[in-house]
Amino acid sequence: MRDELPALMSRRSLFSMIGKTAGIAVMYEAMATMAYAADSTFRQPIALTGAPKGSSVLILGAGLAGMVAAYELGKAGYKVQILEYQGRPGGRNWSLYGGDTYTELGGFKQNIEFDKGLYLNPGPWRIPHHHKAILHYCQLLGVQLEPFIQINYAAYVHSTKAFGGKPQRYRSVEADFDGYVAELLAKTVQQDKLDRPVTKEDREILLQALRGWGALDKNYAYVKSEDASNRRGFDHPPGGGLDAMPTPTDPVSLEDMIRGRLWRSIGSSKAYDVQQTMFQPVGGMGMIGKAFGKELGEIIRYNAKVTEIRQDKRGVTATFVDTLKGGAPQTAHADWCVCTIPASVLSQIPINVGAPMKAAIDALPYAASAKVGLQMKRRFWEEDEGIYGGITYTDQPNSMISYPSTDFFKRGKGVLLGAYTFGPNAVEFTAMPPEERIAKAVEYGANIHPQYREEFETGATVAWHRVPWTLGCAGSWTEETRAAHYNDICAIDGRIVMAGEHVSMIPAWQEGAVLSSLDAIGRLHKRIVQG
Amino acid sequence: MRGLGLAAAIAPIAILATSAGAQFAGGYRYQTGQDLYTHICQGCHMPDGKGATGAGAYPALAGNPKLQSPLYPVLVMLKGQKAMPSFSELSDAQIVEVTGYIRTKLGNNFPGAVTAEQVKALRAQAVRQNALRPG
Numbered sequence: 198m199r200d201e202l203p204a205l206m207s208r209r210s211l212f213s214m215i216g217k218t219a220g221i222a223v224m225y226e227a228m229a230t231m232a233y234a235a236d237s238t239f240r241q242p243i244a245l246t247g248a249p250k251g252s253s254v255l256i257l258g259a260g261l262a263g264m265v266a267a268y269e270l271g272k273a274g275y276k277v278q279i280l281e282y283q284g285r286p287g288g289r290n291w292s293l294y295g296g297d298t299y300t301e302l303g304g305f306k307q308n309i310e311f312d313k314g315l316y317l318n319p320g321p322w323r324i325p326h327h328h329k330a331i332l333h334y335c336q337l338l339g340v341q342l343e344p345f346i347q348i349n350y351a352a353y354v355h356s357t358k359a360f361g362g363k364p365q366r367y368r369s370v371e372a373d374f375d376g377y378v379a380e381l382l383a384k385t386v387q388q389d390k391l392d393r394p395v396t397k398e399d400r401e402i403l404l405q406a407l408r409g410w411g412a413l414d415k416n417y418a419y420v421k422s423e424d425a426s427n428r429r430g431f432d433h434p435p436g437g438g439l440d441a442m443p444t445p446t447d448p449v450s451l452e453d454m455i456r457g458r459l460w461r462s463i464g465s466s467k468a469y470d471v472q473q474t475m476f477q478p479v480g481g482m483g484m485i486g487k488a489f490g491k492e493l494g495e496i497i498r499y500n501a502k503v504t505e506i507r508q509d510k511r512g513v514t515a516t517f518v519d520t521l522k523g524g525a526p527q528t529a530h531a532d533w534c535v536c537t538i539p540a541s542v543l544s545q546i547p548i549n550v551g552a553p554m555k556a557a558i559d560a561l562p563y564a565a566s567a568k569v570g571l572q573m574k575r576r577f578w579e580e581d582e583g584i585y586g587g588i589t590y591t592d593q594p595n596s597m598i599s600y601p602s603t604d605f606f607k608r609g610k611g612v613l614l615g616a617y618t619f620g621p622n623a624v625e626f627t628a629m630p631p632e633e634r635i636a637k638a639v640e641y642g643a644n645i646h647p648q649y650r651e652e653f654e655t656g657a658t659v660a661w662h663r664v665p666w667t668l669g670c671a672g673s674w675t676e677e678t679r680a681a682h683y684n685d686i687c688a689i690d691g692r693i694v695m696a697g698e699h700v701s702m703i704p705a706w707q708e709g710a711v712l713s714s715l716d717a718i719g720r721l722h723k724r725i726v727q728g
Numbered sequence: 729m730r731g732l733g734l735a736a737a738i739a740p741i742a743i744l745a746t747s748a749g750a751q752f753a754g755g756y757r758y759q760t761g762q763d764l765y766t767h768i769c770q771g772c773h774m775p776d777g778k779g780a781t782g783a784g785a786y787p788a789l790a791g792n793p794k795l796q797s798p799l800y801p802v803l804v805m806l807k808g809q810k811a812m813p814s815f816s817e818l819s820d821a822q823i824v825e826v827t828g829y830i831r832t833k834l835g836n837n838f839p840g841a842v843t844a845e846q847v848k849a850l851r852a853q854a855v856r857q858n859a860l861r862p863g
């Protein structure tokens with residue numbers, strides 16, 4: 198890689214020159230040709246043209262998939278309308294602020310009491326740098342982005358069963374794991390016990406690499422040293438003047454490192470979809486949905502609960518009920534339909550699509566997930582512990598604590614993500630009434646930050662199986678169900694095409710919703726234009 | 729993305745990531761029908777077993793004639809149904825307990841019962857849930 202740097206630089210300046218002189222689209226094309234934009238299937242903004250005069254598309258759902266479809270098809274010249282169950286745009290793209298109320302299924306109502314400017318993102322909260330489609334729409338809509346801190350070496354890894362329940366700094370957990378693994382491997386290399394032949398020269402290179410990677414000493418041992426402390430932290434860090442001499446820390450023992458199992462959490466941030474740089478919209482993830490809703494204006498009909506979808510040779514008719522005014526069911530009609538209603542809900546709505554698509558809609562379970570936001574009177578994680586953003590992992594049922602990636606050093610309050618759960622933990626959180634979820638998150642969190650007991654003020658929680666308009670967090674495909682149904686849910690069935698995160702290979706990410714929508718409307722437009 | 733074709737290419741990372749997942753994806757420790765119901769089922773079917781309705785709905789278990797057959801809820805738990813995930817990670821004994829609870833409590837009084845052997849015999853149809861972790 199290093200050797201290629203000069204070449205890369207010149208290519209980059211070539212691209213920016215093309216960008217300036219020939220426009221963005223040509224630049225994207227040039228980059229794609231040179232295999233440079235391969236971290237996303239989003240190559241360039243979609244530009245559909247030539248909608249047949251008077252042709253119309255009905256869009257069901259005003260989440261990101263639905264709003265992208267409405268925006269782009271409208272630009273292409275179609276008459277578009279969206280029917281949306283809720284009274285706001287965005288769908289799962291959503292933030293809860295002080296003054297909001299939220300009533301989950303079962304009638305459990307929360308009055309959110311966060312201070313002004315503080316919020317919880319109940320669903321999406323972070324966007325990786327390579328999710329180019331959603332980032333494109335943020336830029337287009339003027340949604341301001343700021344860094345989201347995914348990985349923080351000063352945050353904790355915590356287990357109730359290790360180190361007496363005392364949280365360990367992420368940096369020391371990773372340093373000890375890397376250090377001991379490097380040492381063990383170095384020994385194997387030195388004793389020539391690798392299970393494949395390596396030349397003497399390569400062995401030397403590998404040993405150097407291991408020493409560097411694991412912060413090993415000259416004997417390839419992971420021991421208390423300035424090098425190791427440079428990774429795991431100091432008892433007395435290097436300072437200035439007379440206070441300068443650092444005191445290194447003791448690594449935990451190899452056995453404690455292995456048995457403590459804290460290493461389980463240090464792989465999470467290595468995955469492609471959470472690699473830094475990550476972003477978040479300033480003021481809450483819901484800013485994207487809000488901006489889209491403003492852009493689309495009257496195109497969205499809110500409080501419209503779709504109860505039936507029918508197509509025939511001439512078009513598509515959706516029956517809906519006005520959830521505020523009630524009254525007799527009404528209908529909306531168009532030539533074509535893009536349906537982004539989550540399969541969890543759609544599987545309960547009568548719809549005359551072919552058997553393969555219906556089977557696909559009915560084959561998708563929706564996963565559990567629950568979050569709890571906790572407002573604290575002061576930002577003690579910053580003031581007392583030097584933690585600025587990032588995530589603490591714990592083996593308690595709340596799974597993690599995340600610190601706000603914004604307002605650093607501000608005096609006063611802050612909202613922590615006090616629980617973010619999946620699988621059985623999420624199922625159990627969902628089964629609790631909201632106030633118990635909040636109380637549990639406080640209880641677990643206090644085992645890591647005792648300050649909770651003094652500083653906790655008010656909370657908010659969303660458990661996704663109780664969200665009235667998704668009945669779950671996201672479509673949970675398996676390899677088997679994908680093989681059996683994925684192509685069928687993507688197909689255009691007569692005059693209807695599906696879009697949404699559940700119609701993508703990036704499930705439970707906004708990028709999946711946007712890319713699926715772009716793919717669906719691209720194919721639909723082609724079908725319409727080519728007849 | 730995750731767990732599919734990439735797995736081989738990023739093996740070391742995948743191992744760490746899966747183990748992190750395993751940390752949260754244990755089973756359920758509850759044993760009695762009531763405990764299992766109140767810590768799992770009532771999330772959707774609600775504390776009173778009457779279900780709930782929004783844009784979509786969760787069916788009531790209270791007074792639900794489908795529960796007449798004791799094997800019906802067993803199969804739903806093992807396989808899942810439409811958007812309802814399977815709960816095949818429950819043990820045979822736990823499934824027996826839950827089945828007994830929802831058929832005789834929540835205002836129900838359906839006769840008959842299932843045995844752990846019957847549940848076991850149906851295991852072949854069980855669907856394993858994919859532990860999806862949202863972004």
Ligand SMILES: Cc1cc2nc3c(=O)[nH]c(=O)nc-3n(C[C@H](O)[C@H](O)[C@H](O)COP(=O)(O)OP(=O)(O)OC[C@H]3O[C@@H](n4cnc5c(N)ncnc54)[C@H](O)[C@@H]3O)c2cc1C
Pocket residue numbers: 257258259260261262263280281282283287288289290319320321322323324501502503504537538539542566567661666667669670671696697698699704705706707708709710783784862863
């Ligand atoms: C806990 C959690 C964490 C997540 N984290 C991230 C993250 O960090 N980053 C990220 O990018 N993504 C994340 N996601 C995923 C992201 O939220 C989704 O992929 C995306 O928002 C889905 O968009 P959509 O348009 O497909 O569906 P939705 O946003 O759900 O839109 C569907 C719309 O249809 C409406 N509707 C439903 N039923 C009806 C009906 N009968 N009639 C009319 N309208 C109806 C709904 O009200 C909704 O507005 C997360 C999701 C969850 C739940």
